[in-house]
Amino acid sequence: MHIHKYEKWWLTFGISSLVLFLFIVGFSAFHYGSHPPTGKVYIDPERVDEIVPFNNPGVHKVEGKEWDYEVVLVASAFYYNPPEIEVPLGSTVKFIATTKDVVHGFQIVGTNINMILEPGYVSEYVTTVDKSGEFLILCNEYCGIGHSTMTSMLKVVE
Amino acid sequence: MTTIKEKAKEFTKVDRRDGKLALAHIYVAFIALFIGGLCGLLQVLVRSGKFTLPWGIGYYQVLTVHGVLLGLILTTYFILGFQIAAMSRTSGTFTNKQRSLGWIGFWIMTTGTIAAATMVLLNEASVLYTFYAPLQAHWIFYVGMALVVVGSWIVGLAKIMKYREWRKVHPGESSPLLSFMVIVNMAMWIICSLGVAVEVVFQLIPWSLGWVDKVDVLLSRTLFWYFGHPLVYFWLLPAYMVWYVVIPKIIGGKIFSDALARLSFMLFLLFSIPVGFHHQLTEPGIESFWKFLQVVLTMMVVIPSLLTAFSMFATFELRGRQLGGKGLFGWVKKLPWKDARFAVPFIGMAAFIPAGAGGIINASHQMNQLIHNTIWVTGHFHLTVATTVVLTFFGASYWLLPHLTGRVLTKQMNKLAIIQAIVWTVGMSIMSGAMHIVGLMGAPRRSDFSTYGGAEQATDWIPYQIAQAVGGTILFVGIILILYIVVNLLFFAPKGETEFPVGEVSENAEKTPMWLENWKIWLTICIALILFAYTVPVIDMIQNAPPGSKGYKFW
Amino acid sequence: MSKKKEKNPNLKGTLYSVGFVGLFILVSWFMAFYLFIDRF
Numbered sequence: 001m002h003i004h005k006y007e008k009w010w011l012t013f014g015i016s017s018l019v020l021f022l023f024i025v026g027f028s029a030f031h032y033g034s035h036p037p038t039g040k041v042y043i044d045p046e047r048v049d050e051i052v053p054f055n056n057p058g059v060h061k062v063e064g065k066e067w068d069y070e071v072v073l074v075a076s077a078f079y080y081n082p083p084e085i086e087v088p089l090g091s092t093v094k095f096i097a098t099t100k101d102v103v104h105g106f107q108i109v110g111t112n113i114n115m116i117l118e119p120g121y122v123s124e125y126v127t128t129v130d131k132s133g134e135f136l137i138l139c140n141e142y143c144g145i146g147h148s149t150m151t152s153m154l155k156v157v158e
Numbered sequence: 159m160t161t162i163k164e165k166a167k168e169f170t171k172v173d174r175r176d177g178k179l180a181l182a183h184i185y186v187a188f189i190a191l192f193i194g195g196l197c198g199l200l201q202v203l204v205r206s207g208k209f210t211l212p213w214g215i216g217y218y219q220v221l222t223v224h225g226v227l228l229g230l231i232l233t234t235y236f237i238l239g240f241q242i243a244a245m246s247r248t249s250g251t252f253t254n255k256q257r258s259l260g261w262i263g264f265w266i267m268t269t270g271t272i273a274a275a276t277m278v279l280l281n282e283a284s285v286l287y288t289f290y291a292p293l294q295a296h297w298i299f300y301v302g303m304a305l306v307v308v309g310s311w312i313v314g315l316a317k318i319m320k321y322r323e324w325r326k327v328h329p330g331e332s333s334p335l336l337s338f339m340v341i342v343n344m345a346m347w348i349i350c351s352l353g354v355a356v357e358v359v360f361q362l363i364p365w366s367l368g369w370v371d372k373v374d375v376l377l378s379r380t381l382f383w384y385f386g387h388p389l390v391y392f393w394l395l396p397a398y399m400v401w402y403v404v405i406p407k408i409i410g411g412k413i414f415s416d417a418l419a420r421l422s423f424m425l426f427l428l429f430s431i432p433v434g435f436h437h438q439l440t441e442p443g444i445e446s447f448w449k450f451l452q453v454v455l456t457m458m459v460v461i462p463s464l465l466t467a468f469s470m471f472a473t474f475e476l477r478g479r480q481l482g483g484k485g486l487f488g489w490v491k492k493l494p495w496k497d498a499r500f501a502v503p504f505i506g507m508a509a510f511i512p513a514g515a516g517g518i519i520n521a522s523h524q525m526n527q528l529i530h531n532t533i534w535v536t537g538h539f540h541l542t543v544a545t546t547v548v549l550t551f552f553g554a555s556y557w558l559l560p561h562l563t564g565r566v567l568t569k570q571m572n573k574l575a576i577i578q579a580i581v582w583t584v585g586m587s588i589m590s591g592a593m594h595i596v597g598l599m600g601a602p603r604r605s606d607f608s609t610y611g612g613a614e615q616a617t618d619w620i621p622y623q624i625a626q627a628v629g630g631t632i633l634f635v636g637i638i639l640i641l642y643i644v645v646n647l648l649f650f651a652p653k654g655e656t657e658f659p660v661g662e663v664s665e666n667a668e669k670t671p672m673w674l675e676n677w678k679i680w681l682t683i684c685i686a687l688i689l690f691a692y693t694v695p696v697i698d699m700i701q702n703a704p705p706g707s708k709g710y711k712f713w
Numbered sequence: 714m715s716k717k718k719e720k721n722p723n724l725k726g727t728l729y730s731v732g733f734v735g736l737f738i739l740v741s742w743f744m745a746f747y748l749f750i751d752r753f
Contacts, residue, residue: 464731467730467731467734468727468731471724471726471727471730471731472724472727474727475723475724475726475727476722476724478726479722479723486725486726486729487726487729489726490726511734511737512737512741514738515737515738515741515742516741518738518742519741519742519745522742522745522746524749525745525746525749527749528745528748528749528752529745598748666722
């Protein structure tokens with residue numbers, strides 16, 4: 001099959017760009033651990049309140065781990081528990097979240113923290129909070145009539 | 159203009175009986191456009207914060223109607239209608255048996271559509287067009303959706319039978335390009351819609367009827383997105399058919415390369431399906447490795463679009479230079495900008511540049527966190543489907559409808575069609591532009607108006623939401639205009655002959671190699687890729703499944 | 714232009730056009746990437 005010279009140039013340029021994008025995101029994911037949020041822990045969605053750590057939602061200081069704080073969060077229609085999160089600037093925080101009923105979103109506006117919470121699964125994400133201020137937390141997966149009122153607040157304090 | 163000056167030479171005409179079947183589909187498509195568009199208008203108005211819905215109508219009910227009618231009904235019906243006409247035009251009139259199958263499929267789909275629509279109107283199914291479990295709609299809604307899919311398979315079967323018949327009569331020959339493309343488009347649809355059919359029939363229907371208590375949520379979402387991404391390519395390929403085959407004829411040029419056109423369609427078939435995880439990048443329960451693997455496959459599906467971009471520009475440049483265009487870009491001026499059949503789809507092509515760029519960003523693994531479920535995504539697919547695809551469909555309607563009804567597009571209607579496209583472009587630039595920006599600022603998609611407890615960040619979104627309302631209102635004017643033109647073409651335009659333009663291949667192009675039409679090879683690779691991308695993670699999902707979820711009705 | 718069987722017709726304009734498309738994709742992607750890196 002004959003291909004025009006310029007088309008070869010174009011395909012080379014285009015495919016190289018795609019490879020470059022893949023290399024950048026792949027390298028940061030598999031070398032630096034910047035994976036998208038995930039989770040491999042499974043729980044019974046109807047017994048969330050009884051299961052550790054979700055029997056005690058809130059911000060917990062931890063020692064001897066790669067992160068300084070664990071934020072344990074339970075979502076249900078149409079609110080988050082805890083309703084407000086406060087962590088010190090510069091600390092490394094692990095968000096551990098699940099839902100008791102339908103699928104909810106967990107997005108912290110103005111940050112990369114954006115994950116889906118699915119019944120039966122625990123979603124996790126670790127990050128270092130390096131900007132102070134108040135960040136709105138909202139549900140970004142349609143969950144019912146009160147969806148757009150489902151909010152919380154992340155306060156990063158000095 | 160060329161639109162009406164076409165000489166009364168012998169056009170190959172679509173048989174009237176096939177035309178009726180095609181038109182039946184197209185009627186439903188445009189009715190869906192009107193109702194769905196009206197719902198879109200209501201949504202942008204609500205989200206501006208200046209308007210509330212009357213009579214207790216719910217925002218999410220309106221949103222469900224908008225998504226189902228425009229995302230599933232308008233697109234599927236228009237595509238099936240267009241394909242029927244295209245098959246009949248290039249492979250010959252359907253046999254009575256094939257045409258009857260087409261009608262059976264049409265009525266099954268339409269029954270399903272009405273059933274599902276009724277449940278949405280009764281507020282029994284405000285689950286949006288993705289119907290994510292464990293939100294649980296009325297079982298009739300799911301049965302309706304299943305009928306739409308099954309009906310479309312039957313319509314597809316009629317086309318496949320026609321194609322096989324043609325190949326039997328013409329052994330050793332390449333099939334007509336347009337027919338070949340229809341079959342690739344249909345093969346993609348059948349393979350991907352199997353996923354959603356399994357989800358609906360084996361998971362959601364028994365669960366909504368109460369035959370089983372629980373549903374596996376992650377599996378249902380995975381099945382949905384196995385369908386959901388090829389779905390967007392199912393919408394896009396008919397637009398590519400118009401670009402590759404029809405537009406060259408309209409501008410008086412030739413198809414740049416038959417072989418490259420076929421190759422790009424086959425690449426779409428291979429790489430548009432095993433990529434559903436890029437819609438699930440922020441979800442638990444799927445390992446990062448498998449997400450990344452599907453991200454790589456997603457990038458592969460960009461390649462046929464790169465090929466297409468080159469072919470389109472080359473077709474235009476060759477024709478423009480033939481007409482005396484000089485210099486680097488002199489050929490651009492020589493193109494028939496006053497012909498709506500060219501100008502309207504051209505705007506669609508141009509929109510695909512930012513649309514494609516946005517799509518690459520969306521699929522870039524962890525970068526998805528930046529935009530996941532923000533209104534940026536809504537802005538993105540209003541460029542892809544609601545501009546690129548829809549404007550190409552409108553542009554195609556300007557010759558397809560009069561061809562089927564035995565009428566002509568008048569000068570005035572041609573002018574109005576161009577105005578329509580300009581209105582659409584302005585409205586969409588404002589609306590989609592605002593959505594992209596405010597999406598990056600964090601505003602979520604699929605959400606009723608909210609001040610988010612007076613949060614400062616959310617206050618910054620309001621001006622953009624007002625811009626969305628302005629853009630959306632302009633777009634609704636565009637819908638009124640297109641419907642006016644369509645009604646004219648169906649019932650009032652002067653009688654006459656309109657050509658169904660089908661381009662010829664450039665004499666410089668090389669003969670198409672037969673391996674491009676070897677279905678055994680391509681389908682085998684296609685299925686192998688799907689198994690490669692999905693087998694391990696799906697087995698993992700099923701083996702390590704958490705207890706299922708009961709249904710909720712939270713609206 | 715109309716030479717039969719001309720293998721490489723003049724497609725300079727096409728080359729520049731697709732070049733623009735490619736550049737647009739690259740610039741948008743790196744802008745998004747910058748935003749991603751900048752946020753926590």
